[in-house]
Amino acid sequence: MKCVGAVDIGGTKIAMGIVDESGRLLCRLECPTEACGPYASALQHITSMLQDAIQRTGAEIIGIGIGSTGPVYPFTGEFGDVNFFPHWKGESLVRDLEHAFHVSAAIENDADAAALAEAGWGAGQNKSRLVYVTVGTGIGTGIILDGQVYRGVDQAHPEIGHHVIDPSGPLCDCGFHGCWESLAAGPAIAAWMRKNAAPTYPYLADLSAKHVCELARQGDDLARRAVEREAYYLGLGLANLVAMFVPDTIVLSGSVMKSADLFLPTIRKIIAGSCRFVPYDKTELAMASLGDDTNLIGAGRVWFYRFATPARSI
Numbered sequence: 001m002k003c004v005g006a007v008d009i010g011g012t013k014i015a016m017g018i019v020d021e022s023g024r025l026l027c028r029l030e031c032p033t034e035a036c037g038p039y040a041s042a043l044q045h046i047t048s049m050l051q052d053a054i055q056r057t058g059a060e061i062i063g064i065g066i067g068s069t070g071p072v073y074p075f076t077g078e079f080g081d082v083n084f085f086p087h088w089k090g091e092s093l094v095r096d097l098e099h100a101f102h103v104s105a106a107i108e109n110d111a112d113a114a115a116l117a118e119a120g121w122g123a124g125q126n127k128s129r130l131v132y133v134t135v136g137t138g139i140g141t142g143i144i145l146d147g148q149v150y151r152g153v154d155q156a157h158p159e160i161g162h163h164v165i166d167p168s169g170p171l172c173d174c175g176f177h178g179c180w181e182s183l184a185a186g187p188a189i190a191a192w193m194r195k196n197a198a199p200t201y202p203y204l205a206d207l208s209a210k211h212v213c214e215l216a217r218q219g220d221d222l223a224r225r226a227v228e229r230e231a232y233y234l235g236l237g238l239a240n241l242v243a244m245f246v247p248d249t250i251v252l253s254g255s256v257m258k259s260a261d262l263f264l265p266t267i268r269k270i271i272a273g274s275c276r277f278v279p280y281d282k283t284e285l286a287m288a289s290l291g292d293d294t295n296l297i298g299a300g301r302v303w304f305y306r307f308a309t310p311a312r313s314i
């Protein structure tokens with residue numbers, strides 16, 4: 001069985017593992033991104049943890065795939081100006097890992113990596129037009145058309161999470177007011193609760209999106225309104241995707257989407273009410289099927305996508 005090393009770089013943690021050619025994750029290790037420090041020490045951490053994963057599994061890796069929070073440049077392997085680690089700009093983990101392990105390596109934006117994994121090994125198999133949407137601390141998206149990652153000019157990764165839903169909404173780092181992420185990512189749920197709760201509301205100290213969803217299930221009135229608001233904004237963004245792309249499938253993932261059952265009835269209503277010029281009912285809303293390790297498995301898929309799949313197919 002062919003195996004690759006996989007590295008998933010996020011704002012809070014860096015995960016590493018070994019992924020085989022059928023998409024199985026054979027081993028998983030992680031460390032907090034913050035603990036990795038500047039680039040040189042992060043590279044050291046990643047290299048030694050990857051060596052550890054190789055030893056634990058006894059796998060002989062034929063390559064290394066990397067998924068990273070962006071912006072990253074897939075064909076030079078370099079990091080752009082990433083919010084979480086500004087001093088990594090211009091560094092190439094692809095080049096450095098190739099040098100350390102004597103195999104080829106490839107990098108993609110983490111949402112594109114996850115989209116590739118779901119398209120190749122998960123809920124999007126045999127779908128030629130797939131949009132992957134992950135909703136957590138932000139909203140990440142990846143578009144797969146006919147088995148290929150859609151890229152913009154200069155190989156840029158489109159940022160659908162930052163399309164505008166309500167120009168009177170909150171200001172986001174992207175420059176827009178009321179982009180999708182600012183209104184519908186996890187932190188927006190907690191922020192709305194804090195803004196609208198009475199000072200005597202008992203749960204103010206611990207208001208994650210997950211907690212709000214639990215409170216809504218228990219019948220808490222304010223939490224139910226927060227969930228309804230979340231469903232509304234998720235629905236508007238997803239309806240825009242349906243209207244603009246009419247994909248076969250939209251694959252939903254991320255921590256907020258673990259409570260998708262709370263949002264889906266409203267999401268479906270909004271899509272049905274606003275996408276009548278396209279066959280919206282043919283677009284399937286599917287849950288990601290690779291679980292919490294979609295990003296790490298996706299990092300492994302990045303290598304197979306770049307080096308081991310025939311052109312025009314996943």
Ligand SMILES: [Zn+2]
Binds near residue numbers: 176181
């Ligand atoms: Zn934004």
